[in-house]
Amino acid sequence: MHRLSASRQALCQAALLLVGIFVLLPLWSLSRLALDGAIKSVPTAFMLWPQQPTLGVFGQVWQRASQSLSFLGLLANSLWVSCLAAGLSVVMGASTAYAFARLRFAGRRVGLLSLLVGAFLPPVALMTPLYLILESLHLRDSTFGLVLVYAAFSLPFCIWNMRAAFQAAPRELEEAAALDGATPLGCFLRVALPLALPAIGTAALVAFLGAYSEFAVGWLFVENGRDVTLAMAIWGMRTMGGVPWSQIAAMAILMTLPVTAVFLVLRKALFDRMAFGSPE
Amino acid sequence: MRIAAALAVAALAAILRLRAVALLPIDYDEDDYLRGGLEYAAAIQRGDWAALTQLNYRPEHPALHKLAYGLALAPFPPATVPDRPTTAAPAPSLPQPHLYVARLVSAFFGTLQVLVLALISPVAGLFLAISTWAVKYTSQAMLEGIPSFTSLLVVACYARGRIRGWRWLALSGAALGLTAASKYLYCVAGAAVAVHWLASTAPRRGARSKVALWRWLRPVLLWAVLAVAVFAAADPYLWPDPVGRLRDSVFFHPYYTQSQAVQSLNMPFWQTLALLFSSVPWHRSVFLVALDPLVTLLAAIGLFGRKEPRLWVTWLVVAAAFLLVWPTKWPQYLLCLLAPVCYLGAAALARWVAMLERAWAARGDWHWRPAWPSSASWIGLRRALPWLIPGLAAAGLLLIYPMIYQFAISLTDLQATSIRDGVTGGVWREVWLGLTGQVSPVTPSALGHGPATRVHYAGPGLLAQVLLSIDEVLAFEIVWTVLAVGTQAALGLGVALLLNRRGVRFTGWWRTLYILPWAVPEFVAALSWSHILEPRFGWLRLATAPWAQQAPALARASAGWMARTDQALLLLLMAALWYGFPFMCLAASAGLRMIPHELHEAAWMDGAGAWTRFRYVTWPLLAPLLVPALLIRAIGAFNQFYLFVVLRPPHPLATLATISYTQFASNRQYAVSAAINTVTVAILLGLVLWFEHKSRASEGLTYA
Numbered sequence: 009m010h011r012l013s014a015s016r017q018a019l020c021q022a023a024l025l026l027v028g029i030f031v032l033l034p035l036w037s038l039s040r041l042a043l044d045g046a047i048k049s050v051p052t053a054f055m056l057w058p059q060q061p062t063l064g065v066f067g068q069v070w071q072r073a074s075q076s077l078s079f080l081g082l083l084a085n086s087l088w089v090s091c092l093a094a095g096l097s098v099v100m101g102a103s104t105a106y107a108f109a110r111l112r113f114a115g116r117r118v119g120l121l122s123l124l125v126g127a128f129l130p131p132v133a134l135m136t137p138l139y140l141i142l143e144s145l146h147l148r149d150s151t152f153g154l155v156l157v158y159a160a161f162s163l164p165f166c167i168w169n170m171r172a173a174f175q176a177a178p179r180e181l182e183e184a185a186a187l188d189g190a191t192p193l194g195c196f197l198r199v200a201l202p203l204a205l206p207a208i209g210t211a212a213l214v215a216f217l218g219a220y221s222e223f224a225v226g227w228l229f230v231e232n233g234r235d236v237t238l239a240m241a242i243w244g245m246r247t248m249g250g251v252p253w254s255q256i257a258a259m260a261i262l263m264t265l266p267v268t269a270v271f272l273v274l275r276k277a278l279f280d281r282m283a284f285g286s287p288e
Numbered sequence: 289m290r291i292a293a294a295l296a297v298a299a300l301a302a303i304l305r306l307r308a309v310a311l312l313p314i315d316y317d318e319d320d321y322l323r324g325g326l327e328y329a330a331a332i333q334r335g336d337w338a339a340l341t342q343l344n345y346r347p348e349h350p351a352l353h354k355l356a357y358g359l360a361l362a363p364f365p366p367a368t369v370p371d372r373p374t375t376a377a378p379a380p381s382l383p384q385p386h387l388y389v390a391r392l393v394s395a396f397f398g399t400l401q402v403l404v405l406a407l408i409s410p411v412a413g414l415f416l417a418i419s420t421w422a423v424k425y426t427s428q429a430m431l432e433g434i435p436s437f438t439s440l441l442v443v444a445c446y447a448r449g450r451i452r453g454w455r456w457l458a459l460s461g462a463a464l465g466l467t468a469a470s471k472y473l474y475c476v477a478g479a480a481v482a483v484h485w486l487a488s489t490a491p492r493r494g495a496r497s498k499v500a501l502w503r504w505l506r507p508v509l510l511w512a513v514l515a516v517a518v519f520a521a522a523d524p525y526l527w528p529d530p531v532g533r534l535r536d537s538v539f540f541h542p543y544y545t546q547s548q549a550v551q552s553l554n555m556p557f558w559q560t561l562a563l564l565f566s567s568v569p570w571h572r573s574v575f576l577v578a579l580d581p582l583v584t585l586l587a588a589i590g591l592f593g594r595k596e597p598r599l600w601v602t603w604l605v606v607a608a609a610f611l612l613v614w615p616t617k618w619p620q621y622l623l624c625l626l627a628p629v630c631y632l633g634a635a636a637l638a639r640w641v642a643m644l645e646r647a648w649a650a651r652g653d654w655h656w657r658p659a660w661p662s663s664a665s666w667i668g669l670r671r672a673l674p675w676l677i678p679g680l681a682a683a684g685l686l687l688i689y690p691m692i693y694q695f696a697i698s699l700t701d702l703q704a705t706s707i708r709d710g711v712t713g714g715v716w717r718e719v720w721l722g723l724t725g726q727v728s729p730v731t732p733s734a735l736g737h738g739p740a741t742r743v744h745y746a747g748p749g750l751l752a753q754v755l756l757s758i759d760e761v762l763a764f765e766i767v768w769t770v771l772a773v774g775t776q777a778a779l780g781l782g783v784a785l786l787l788n789r790r791g792v793r794f795t796g797w798w799r800t801l802y803i804l805p806w807a808v809p810e811f812v813a814a815l816s817w818s819h820i821l822e823p824r825f826g827w828l829r830l831a832t833a834p835w836a837q838q839a840p841a842l843a844r845a846s847a848g849w850m851a852r853t854d855q856a857l858l859l860l861l862m863a864a865l866w867y868g869f870p871f872m873c874l875a876a877s878a879g880l881r882m883i884p885h886e887l888h889e890a891a892w893m894d895g896a897g898a899w900t901r902f903r904y905v906t907w908p909l910l911a912p913l914l915v916p917a918l919l920i921r922a923i924g925a926f927n928q929f930y931l932f933v934v935l936r937p938p939h940p941l942a943t944l945a946t947i948s949y950t951q952f953a954s955n956r957q958y959a960v961s962a963a964i965n966t967v968t969v970a971i972l973l974g975l976v977l978w979f980e981h982k983s984r985a986s987e988g989l990t991y992a
Binding site for chain 1: 666668669671672674675676678679680681682683686687689690691693694697702707710711712715779783786787789790791792793794798800801802803804805806807808809810811812813815816817819820824825827830831833834863866923927929930933934944945946948949952953958961962965968969972973975976977980
């Protein structure tokens with residue numbers, strides 16, 4: 009039981025390798041396209057490796073990503089929308105999460121259940137009414153409208169997750185601060201908030217990522233080409249046609265790399281906090 | 289008392305079936321079976337009894353049912369029905385009163401079936417009596433009447449025979465023979481009886497001698513032999529050339545499943561499941577009540593009851609498994625499992641009634657607690673309010689008001705042409721007028737007809753229409769959620785077990801590699817898969833292209849997966865598996881690390897093998913830890929959206945979110961989209977409440 013025989017070891021490694029190939033398959037199909045300078049529109053023959061290995065495609069999309077914006081312009085839009093949406097969710101939700109974690113009040117249970125339902129809703133379930141509401145406010149076709157929509161998608165999740173973080177923080181510290189004469193607001197700002205900061209960061213990151221990679225809803229809301237985000241631009245290249253697949257793939261990779269890097273660095277903290285907030 | 293109830297139910301069944309006999313239009317294949325009956329009738333009128341062994345129009349189905357039509361038609365003047373291909377459209381007209389008489393024969397046996405089921409359980413009989421599927425197909429000149437009756441006898445007599453002795457068992461065998469001589473499909477009841485019989489009398493592990501084995505198999509074999517004998521006797525067409533004709537008749541069916549007529553319909557494999565959850569969608573005015581979805585729902589609940597008789601569950605499971613696997617999906621095949629569905633539905637209902645009775649009897653013991661919160665918590669609310677205000681304001685504007693607004697939209701007919709009116713208060717105006725009764729609702733069927741520039745109140749009709757029309761998508765959602773979560777959990781758990789074995793090398797590297805799909809946005813994951821699966825220029829297509837000559841089937845399959853629902857489901861599952869399994873793997877790894885290693889050591893010392901250790905040590909400790917992750921992935925699969933939007937699989941492969949998006953983006957039917965979303969919210973709300981009730985699993989929510 010303690011030592012694996014050589015044949016068993018080989019068998020385990022073979023099984024793991026098989027899964028590894030499965031994992032790498034789509035990633036490689038994407039990278040292979042992006043690294044191939046020979047593809048003018050669509051690939052026409054099966055190729056395991058790029059025909060003309062080059063990084064030039066990345067250069068092309070960097071300079072001229074979409075009709076009205078450069079890559080950096082798209083990225084700026086994406087960052088602006090995602091950061092604002094995540095910030096809005098966290099800032100508006102923090103004190104509410106604290107109340108749900110520390111106080112007992114009428115309607116608390118109903119509120120918690122509603123938060124849970126809200127966190128489970130698919131974005132599309134909110135899309136229809138938000139479209140019409142923002143339309144009547146003349147905010148629909150703007151980046152600020154997108155901020156509001158994405159904040160709506162992430163708000164319940166953020167509140168729920170921050171509540172778990174506040175609950176995990178030791179209550180005694182706040183009680184001690186109160187004894188030393190801190191006001192409730194002081195307890196919250198000086199004691200509870202710093203303790204829960206890592207978890208709040210995770211919630212913000214998840215909200216950010218949700219907005220960063222959303223394209224379908226945004227595609228319906230925004231009409232002005234200057235307000236398009238990175239994910240929407242890739243979707244546009246895909247649906248409009250005429251753009252070489254290698255360029256689409258290169259854009260997707262450029263969009264993914266920073267996100268993946270962050271995930272890999274933070275994966276342990278992310279998983280522990282995101283998946284299993286502490287039980288009540 | 290029970291007999292009186294059964295007779296009343298049977299009378300109701302007879303009335304419903306007589307009505308259907310008179311009103312139903314001519315359906316597919318009725319001309320074939322009527323022609324078969326008329327051929328027999330002509331032979332009987334001639335007194336040419338020998339001809340009965342030579343005649344069997346449409347010999348792929350055995351003769352008994354057509355023979356019954358022939359006997360009933362013998363007293364009437366001769367008539368003819370033209371010979372048309374089996375795939376032909378319904379005949380425009382058929383000779384009367386012959387069609388009427390044949391239908392009456394069918395309805396007679398359908399009513400007998402209801403009577404028998406009602407004698408066993410009156411409520412089950414009632415369910416069967418009003419089942420629109422049973423009413424329709426036992427009131428037409430089809431081949432469903434006799435076998436549905438006799439297949440019920442097979443099971444009922446067996447159940448009685450297990451207590452009352454061999455006479456009833458012999459009757460069960462004979463009934464199975466008659467079933468086989470009417471329509472082969474219904475023999476699934478016999479298969480279920482055999483499975484139940486063998487399982488419930490299997491000799492115990494220690495006592496497996498030859499004698500015991502023989503004693504175990506003998507009664508079942510005798511029963512089967514009797515069935516075969518009765519079958520041979522009841523199908524005169526077989527007498528001249530039993531082996532050859534039986535072979536032709538039976539083997540027609542597997543070939544038929546490969547025929548163009550069946551293949552071109554391209555029905556998904558769960559088609560039967562979808563039909564069970566709906567009533568007959570055609571000629572609605574014929575049926576007075578349509579409660580089929582309700583009965584199916586009750587039966588689904590009854591399936592999980594602890595005390596339900598295994599026999600009926602076995603019947604349902606065997607029949608459902610067969611219908612899922614068998615490629616031909618005609619709706620009349622449903623009849624082979626309607627009886628157990630009705631029985632289990634009645635059992636579930638009975639359990640609930642008993643529960644209510646108990647609750648009523650114990651009403652004095654309840655400590656009545658006011659639902660109104662005590663004053664202390666209202667004080668608590670006042671204290672909490674300042675903290676809650678920012679979140680409440682944001683949620684009110686971005687979530688709560690939109691949800692209410694969405695529900696209001698789903699009561700109107702808002703669409704692209706009326707959006708100006710809609711966003712300038714038209715929605716609220718119409719809902720107010722409608723709810724106060726000042727305008728009457730436009731009929732939902734008028735929706736989308738003609739571009740109206742004003743919003744109209746449509747009432748709950750639109751919601752009802754959406755609910756009725758999404759049964760296919762709902763059935764797919766169930767199949768999809770179960771399969772997606774199952775595969776993801778299986779692969780994730782398998783990988784986690786491998787990585788957590790002692791002595792396996794390079795685990796750090798593998799872990800980092802396997803985390804990758806989780807770290808990629810779902811949009812990019814779907815995009816990479818679409819680059820592989822694209823039917824013209826995708827990697828898969830290009831890889832199979834060079835073999836187009838040698839393996840045309842492979843090339844066709846890789847190019848045409850979009851058109852084949854089963855294939856498309858498989859490929860979608862693969863993409864979802866890729867995206868979802870790392871999360872399950874992480875969850876399982878985290879759980880495995882919490883299981884003390886000493887337990888394994890102890891089990892190993894006691895001589896437990898790898899499987900036993902997993903089954904009795906690892907799994908019981910791990911399973912509860914996996915519940916939150918499973919829940920997250922299940923809801924993630926239920927709401928799966930980006931994968932479907934990017935890959936665009938064929939109908940009905942879609943989630944509720946996807947069809948809502950399509951209605952919004954392509955058709956600009958805002959009201960329909962809102963109605964679908966309202967249904968989604970209701971389902972998720974139900975799920976969350978159920979989970980809260982069942983466990984505290986939801987405490988562990990969240991990222992999916």
